[in-house]
Amino acid sequence: DIVMTQSPDSLAVSLGERATINCKSSQSVLNSSNNKNSIAWYQQKPGQPPKVFIYWASTRESGVPDRFSGSGSGTDFTLTISGLQAEDVAVYYCQQYQSTPFTFGPGTKVDIK
Amino acid sequence: QLQLQESGPGLVKPSETLSLTCTVSGGSITNNNYYWGWIRQPPGKGLDWIASIYYSGIIYYNPSLKSRVTISVDPSKNQFSLKLTSVTAADTAVYYCARHFGDSSAWQRFDMWGQGTMVTVSP
Numbered sequence: 754d755i756v757m758t759q760s761p762d763s764l765a766v767s768l769g770e771r772a773t774i775n776c777k778s779s780q781s782v783l784n785s786s787n788n789k790n791s792i793a794w795y796q797q798k799p800g801q802p803p804k805v806f807i808y809w810a811s812t813r814e815s816g817v818p819d820r821f822s823g824s825g826s827g828t829d830f831t832l833t834i835s836g837l838q839a840e841d842v843a844v845y846y847c848q849q850y851q852s853t854p855f856t857f858g859p860g861t862k863v864d865i866k
Numbered sequence: 867q868l869q870l871q872e873s874g875p876g877l878v879k880p881s882e883t884l885s886l887t888c889t890v891s892g893g894s895i896t897n898n899n900y901y902w903g904w905i906r907q908p909p910g911k912g913l914d915w916i917a918s919i920y921y922s923g924i925i926y927y928n929p930s931l932k933s934r935v936t937i938s939v940d941p942s943k944n945q946f947s948l949k950l951t952s953v954t955a956a957d958t959a960v961y962y963c964a965r966h967f968g969d970s971s972a973w974q975r976f977d978m979w980g981q982g983t984m985v986t987v988s989p
Contacts, residue, residue, distance in 0.1 A: 754929075786972050793975035795913075802962055802979035803913065814977075846913060850966070850973040854928040855915040 755779050755849050759858035765866040772834040774861045776847035781827055784851060791851035794823055794832045796843045797860075803846060807832065839865060868893040870963050870980035877986050878957075884950040884985055888963030895944045896921040901966050903976065904937065904948045906959040914959075918966065919946055926970075953987045960984050 756779040766772040782791045790810035795803035805814050807823035810830055820835045834841055842865060847858040874886035888902065895902060903918035917927045917937040925937055931950070939946040950957060960982040967974040 784972055791973065795976075802964075802982050803976070804979070805975045805977055808975040808977075848913075848975070850968075850975060853915075853918075853926045853970075853973075854930070855973070857913040857915070859912045 754854055755782065755852065755856050757847055757849055757856050757858035759847060759861050761861060762859070763862040763864065765864040766834075766837045767866045768839065769836050770866075772837050772841070772863055774832040774845055774847075774863070776825075776830045776832070776858050778828045778830075778849050782849045782851040783827065790826055790830070791849055792823070792825070792830050793848045793850060794821075795846045795848065795857075796841075797846065798843045806845075834863070837863070837865070868965070868978055870965065870978060872961060872963050872980045872983040874961075874983060874985070876984055877988060878953050879989055880954055880987055881952055884948070884953050884957060884987075886948045886961055886963075886983065886985070888946050888948075888980060890944045890946075890965075894941075895939065895946065896941050899967055899969065901926075901968065902939065902946045903964050903966060905962045905964055905976070906957075907962070907982075908956075908959040916948065916950075955987050958985065958987045 758777045760775045792810040794807035797803040806817045811823040844860045869891045871889045878884045901918040904916040919937045934951045936949040962982045963980045964976040965978040966976045
């Protein structure tokens, strides 16, 4: 299984400041058929299902604000929120879909400082 | 607008079988290249993928649960289902059904989710 880790476990950022979440996979998640990294980022608010924000490591889902960006390759990936807004308070999960079993990171809780 | 809705008992006794159904509306479960899966989330914890199925019956299971899990699909009802046998308190979780695109050469993200249903395992 590909093990996903995230850091930090939680972070508090001032409104308008940058939040950075790191995700690491235990092995490469590069898809050789399209040369893309099979990483998705989800936002989950209390009582709601996860919502995909980023896929293929850096492609923003339709309707997601452009302050959210994903980067990285190989085994190291980052989700950046540039200019944190109050509505961004949530838990963020990374997920690999390169191979089954699909696996998720443990989550990073983002709060307002 | 595609929607997924989980249904099933909210309380299951230890050692019994958990049975859930996901009803897909606003679209067909037989859409090419879409898989339908189950993911669970224990209270206060992270997300665990359980299994996925294609409308033709191709199935992928998480090996950690494979011995206890059965996923099935009923295209005529636009539904797919999950059975988990011999449940314990560790199976207490919110169970989500979700959709994802792809196949074994190129999977994709879970792009549509149900609201989730809480299942508690307790005597």
